[in-house]
Each structure stands twice: as C-alpha cells, then as structure tokens.
Amino acid sequence: MTTEQTLDINHQDPKLDELLFKLINSPEGRSNPYPIYNELLHIAPVFKSTMGSYVLLKYDDCQKVLRDNRFGKAENTPEERKQRAELIGLTQQEIDEASQFFESRGSMLFVNPPDHTRLRSLVSRAFTPKTVDRMRDHVKTMTDDLLDNLDGEVDIMEQLAWVLPATVISELIGVPFDQREIFRPLVRSATMLLEPVLSRDDFLAGLNASKTMTEILTQLLDERRKNPRDDLMSSLIEVKDGSDRLSERELIATCQLLYAAGFETTTNLIGNGLFALLSHPDQLELLKSNPELTVGAVEELLRYDSPVQFDGRTALLDADINGQQVDQGAMVFTILGAANHDFRHFHNPEVLDITRDEGPPLSFASGIHYCLGNSLARMEGQVVLRRLLDTFNVIELIDQNPERRNSITLRGIKQLRVNLKR
Numbered sequence: 001m002t003t004e005q006t007l008d009i010n011h012q013d014p015k016l017d018e019l020l021f022k023l024i025n026s027p028e029g030r031s032n033p034y035p036i037y038n039e040l041l042h043i044a045p046v047f048k049s050t051m052g053s054y055v056l057l058k059y060d061d062c063q064k065v066l067r068d069n070r071f072g073k074a075e076n077t078p079e080e081r082k083q084r085a086e087l088i089g090l091t092q093q094e095i096d097e098a099s100q101f102f103e104s105r106g107s108m109l110f111v112n113p114p115d116h117t118r119l120r121s122l123v124s125r126a127f128t129p130k131t132v133d134r135m136r137d138h139v140k141t142m143t144d145d146l147l148d149n150l151d152g153e154v155d156i157m158e159q160l161a162w163v164l165p166a167t168v169i170s171e172l173i174g175v176p177f178d179q180r181e182i183f184r185p186l187v188r189s190a191t192m193l194l195e196p197v198l199s200r201d202d203f204l205a206g207l208n209a210s211k212t213m214t215e216i217l218t219q220l221l222d223e224r225r226k227n228p229r230d231d232l233m234s235s236l237i238e239v240k241d242g243s244d245r246l247s248e249r250e251l252i253a254t255c256q257l258l259y260a261a262g263f264e265t266t267t268n269l270i271g272n273g274l275f276a277l278l279s280h281p282d283q284l285e286l287l288k289s290n291p292e293l294t295v296g297a298v299e300e301l302l303r304y305d306s307p308v309q310f311d312g313r314t315a316l317l318d319a320d321i322n323g324q325q326v327d328q329g330a331m332v333f334t335i336l337g338a339a340n341h342d343f344r345h346f347h348n349p350e351v352l353d354i355t356r357d358e359g360p361p362l363s364f365a366s367g368i369h370y371c372l373g374n375s376l377a378r379m380e381g382q383v384v385l386r387r388l389l390d391t392f393n394v395i396e397l398i399d400q401n402p403e404r405r406n407s408i409t410l411r412g413i414k415q416l417r418v419n420l421k422r
C-alpha cells in the first residue's frame with residue numbers, strides 16, 4: 001500500500017485520467033468538482049496523467065511547487081504552440097494569428113524573472129494593504145449606493161457582484177465607467193483562455209475578445225497620454241515614456257491584466273461566498289451578529305469555494321517534487337480548489353466554519369505570482385458582506401441550486417437570485 005512518504009509522482013492509471021477528464025471537461029465536474037477532488041485526494045493526491053502532466057491536489061505539494069523557482073510560466077517554442085493549436089483544430093491562418101497573440105501576452109502573469117520582477121514592481125505600490133485600506137471608506141460608499149437600489153427579488157450577480165469590482169478597478173486604472181459594459185463580455189470570453197481544455201470556438205472567441213480589449217485600451221492610453229490624470233494608466237504611461245523599464249506592448253498587457261483580474265475573480269468571490277453563507281444559515285446568523293468575524297469569514301469563503309480553482313507551472317529546468325525527478329518542460333497542475341479541501345491540512349474541509357483558524361487558503365496561489373490584488377479582493381469581499389448583512393434584515397435564496405458557469409479555472413455562478421427585505 002502507498003504511504004504518504006512514498007506517494008509516487010509517476011503513478012499512472014487510466015481511471016485517474018478518467019476522473020481528471022470528468023473534472024475539467026464535463027458539465028458535472030465543472031459545476032461541482034468537490035466530490036472528484038475528494039476521491040482523488042484519497043486515492044491519488046499526486047499522479048501523472050497519460051498526457052504527461054503531473055497533477056497535484058495536496059495543499060503542501062501545491063504550495064511547494066508554486067514557491068519553487070525551478071517551476072515557472074511556460075516559455076513555449078513556436079513549434080510547441082503550433083502543436084497545441086493543431087490539437088484544438090485551428091487552420092494555418094488561425095494558428096498564425098494565435099501565435100501573434102501569444103507573443104503579445106507580455107504581462108507579469110505569463111512571464112518569469114527578471115521580466116516578472118520588473119513588471120510587478122511597477123504597479124505593486126498601488127495594491128499594498130496600506131494603499132488598499134485607504135480605499136475602504138470609498139468602497140463602502142460605492143457599495144451603499146448600489147444597495148440603495150436593491151429590494152425584493154434581486155439577481156446578486158447582475159446587480160452587485162460584477163458591478164462593484166468593475167467600478168473599483170475601472171476607477172483605479174482610469175477606464176471610464178461607461179466602458180464597463182463593453183469590457184464585461186470581453187473579459188469573460190478572454191478568461192476562457194485560462195481553461196485547461198478549450199473548444200475551438202471558445203479559443204477563437206477568447207482570442208477575438210482579447211484583441212478587441214487591446215484595441216480599446218490602446219485608444220484609451222492614447223487619450224490619457226494627452227490628458228494625464230491621477231490613475232494607474234497615467235502613471236504607467238509616465239514610466240513607459242520616461243524610461244526603458246516598460247515597452248508599449250507591456251504597458252497595454254499590464255492594463256489589460258489588471259482590469260480583467262480586478263473584476264472577474266472578485267465577482268465570483270462575492271457570488272460563491274454569499275451563496276455558501278446563505279446555504280448555511282447558522283454561519284450566516286453567526287456573522288450577522290458578530291461583525292468582528294468578517295475578516296475570518298472572507299478567508300473561509302475563499303477556501304470553501306475558491307473563485308480560482310486551477311493553476312499550473314512548467315518545470316523550467318530538471319527539478320523534483322518531494323525528491324522525485326521531474327524533467328525540464330514537464331507541466332504541473334496545481335489544483336488550488338482541491339488543496340483548499342485537503343483533509344491533511346484542514347480539519348473537516350467540507351464544513352463551512354467562519355471561525356476556522358488554520359492559516360490562509362491557497363486561493364491566491366503562492367510564491368512570486370501570489371495574487372497582486374489579494375488585499376483589494378479581500379477588502380471588497382469584507383465590505384460587501386458586511387454592508388449586505390447590516391442593511392438587510394432578510395436575505396433568502398430563491399434558487400437553492402443556482403447554475404454554475406461552464407469553466408473550472410474560474411469558478412462562478414451565473415445567476416444568484418435572492419429575496420432582500422430591509
């Protein structure tokens with residue numbers, strides 16, 4: 001029998017591949033991955049898929065790889081990209097267009113040091129806990145303005161969960177508010193490119209959405225160059241034009257990443273988090289009468305149903321996982337949603353307990369790519385929950401089983417219908 005010490009990372013079994021495939025490529029797995037995580041955490045918390053990728057589900061293993069600089073972002077050769085594109089069934093012309101797109105993904109999320117260090121340091125000051133805390137009162141006011149219009153039957157996703165983070169990040173970057181609705185479907189399509197498996201249609205839609213966002217941001221940056229303001233776009237333009245620390249391509253990619261990362265994930269923190277709370281009335285009541293539990297409650301909601309479930313790295317050189325050899329070029333899936341439900345790390349992980357005190361979840365990943373916006377997302381989550389609970393006497397689910405979005409990397413709810421009474 002395999003013990004914890006001797007878990008073989010090269011363990012292969014077609015049954016495990018079936019489970020992995022069900023997880024990432026079936027409506028059932030995407031809508032509720034937790035039973036599959038649980039099964040894998042028991043039978044094979046680390047294994048090698050027959051496609052050659054390593055799959056990690058344990059908290060400790062995921063954290064170790066994410067913190068290990070021998071693992072990083074894939075630097076695929078044009079030949080490797082071509083092979084992948086052919087796998088999705090793209091034509092030669094589409095492959096050429098896709099290659100140009102991948103060449104232009106110059107944001108910190110997709111690169112390794114030293115470029116990563118340089119790009120991240122240019123914007124990190126705008127996202128420190130201190131800077132974010134200074135925004136708290138303003139975000140409270142924005143939230144209250146939105147809540148003023150809500151009463152009776154409401155779709156939280158439509159009327160609160162996307163619009164608040166989108167407004168906050170628009171203001172921070174300097175994207176005019178009237179562009180939020182234009183960006184909304186584009187961001188949704190573009191983030192499908194983060195899925196581990198993708199249909200040809202979703203790939204092409206994601207590619208087009210990404211190109212359109214690039215065009216809009218290029219125009220906005222041109223305008224901002226003529227009329228600088230007190231926002232991130234203006235300060236990045238100053239860096240770009242005044243030094244050689246940022247290229248034009250990186251400037252656009254950075255704005256695009258910050259904008260997309262800033263609202264799609266936090267939308268799902270609000271949606272998944274509120275749904276989890278409303279499905280556990282005892283926890284809801286506990287939080288309602290104990291405001292001091294709000295910070296911990298958001299941590300637990302991030303753990304319980306994480307907005308980002310999948311992450312991954314590539315071995316940049318020959319490396320090892322727990323002393324076992326991993327060849328350069330190997331891909332490693334780090335399943336954050338499973339790590340957050342690892343019974344070796346969290347006591348009774350299936351239980352929602354807002355007083356849990358077992359350290360942070362892996363929802364923001366770890367290591368050098370640890371979410372830059374974590375303080376902002378946490379603050380927005382805390383403010384929204386608190387204002388909702390303090391404003392409404394009754395918050396009831398209308399639909400006990402809301403439909404999930406058909407994606408696994410970003411996990412979210414399509415519609416969250418609730419009844420609100422003051």
Ligand code: HEM
Pocket residue numbers: 108109110120169257258259261262263265266269306307308311312363364365366368369370371372373374376377378
């Ligand atoms: C609950 C909400 C959020 C979750 C769960 C989340 C999750 C994550 C995760 C897992 C990563 C690491 C990706 C990787 O390892 O490759 C990441 C990176 C990142 N996140 Fe977030 N995020 C959230 C909100 C935000 C917000 C509000 C922003 C604000 C702009 C943001 C900006 C970023 C950026 C810029 C990166 C790339 C960091 C780097 O590569 O160094 N995120 N996020």
